[in-house]
Amino acid sequence: MGDPMSSSADLSTILNRILDTAADNLRIAKILVQMGLDPNNITYDALFDRLLEIVLANITLANMFALVGAIFFVATLLMQRMVPLRVANMVGCAFFATSGALSGSAATFLLYLLLLPVNAVRLRQLLRLVKKARSATQGDMSMEWIKPFMTERKYRRGDTLFKIHDTANEMFLTVTGKFLVKEINVEIPPGRLMGELGFLTPNNWRTGTVECxxxxxxxxITYERLLEIYFQSNQQFGYYILLLTSQRLLENNHRLQENISRLEATLAQEKAARETAAARGIA
Known part of the structure; x- marks a missing residue:
């Protein structure tokens, strides 16, 4: 059996050699030598001339395409909207693929060539989403276009979907069945939205209790997904949600006015009945 102390010493020696080699490679003098400069005779002019030589030596058509591709790649990191980001990404991929082809790098060429159709498909999906969101702002209040982004869920009679003042994190679209907003005693038929007001309240609180x-x-659909659609659709979807919530608020206001009118009519009838009864008593 080998001596443990000897093995430890050998390992320590190997590690020390590795560290010494790494430190030597990182020394300024060695870097200058690798750049073709004399460490003992360094001037700004010599350094500038050498850097210029390196740049000029690397000015090739392949590198120029790669440079333009890098510019578009950096641009994607600065963009906030998805559609122009995808377009910039596709342009950058095209330049990188061309650079790979010109330089003979098959891996680079194939990588960015495969990324082009991926970005093209996502861009097409985004453009369709933007188109549908814009059509919604022009009076089409149909929710058909948003259904592919939603998840199916079933409820049985007596189930509570959510309660007033609960924390809201999703919106509902009724498909079948009936649901009741208990606070205002209003039935919600199929094809109607529920829970969209919680998306706009400051604390994302439910404004009512809904029971099946x-x-x-x-x-x-979760509010997080709604925000993704909002940013991807160039803010058109935000206006669409405002239209829906405004419609709901107007309906609630109209219902409240009807209730007030009925209450006033009932009070007037009761007052008239009391006055009639009092007049008969006096007579």
């Missing part, structure tokens, strides 16, 4: 009164199916 007839077995049914709903589609759900």
């Amino acid at each position: 009164i007839e077995d049914g199916q709903v589609l759900t």
Whole structure:
């Protein structure tokens, strides 16, 4: 059996050699030698001339394409909207693929060539989303276009979807069945949105309690996904949500006015009845 102390010493020696070699390679003098400069005679002019030589030696058509591709890649990191980001990414991939072809690098060429159709498919999906979101702002209040982004869920009679003042994190679209907003005693039929007001409240609180009164199916989408659609659709979807919530608020206001009118009519009838009864008593 070998001596443990000897093995430890050998390992220590190897590590020390590795560290010494790494330190030697990182020395300024050695770097200058590798650049073709004399460490003992360094001037700004000599350094500038050498750097210029290196740059000029690397000015090739392949490197120029790679440089333009790098510029577009950096641009994608600065963009906030998805559509122009995808376009810039596709342009950058095209330049990188061309650079790989010119330099004879098959790996670079194939990598960026395969990224082009991936970005093209995502760009097409985004453009379709933008188009549908824009059509929604022009009066089409249909929710058909958002269904592919939603998840199916089923409820049975007596189930509570959410309660007033609960933390809201998703929106619902009714498909079948009936649902009741308990605070205002309003039934929600199929094809209606629920929970969209919680998306706009400051603390994302539910503004009512919704209960299932007839077995049914709903589609759900999280507020996080809604925000993704909002940013991807160039803010058109935000206006679309405002239209929906405004419509809901107007409906609630109209319903409140009707309730107030009925209450006033009831009070007037009761007052008239009391006055009639009092007049008969006096007579």
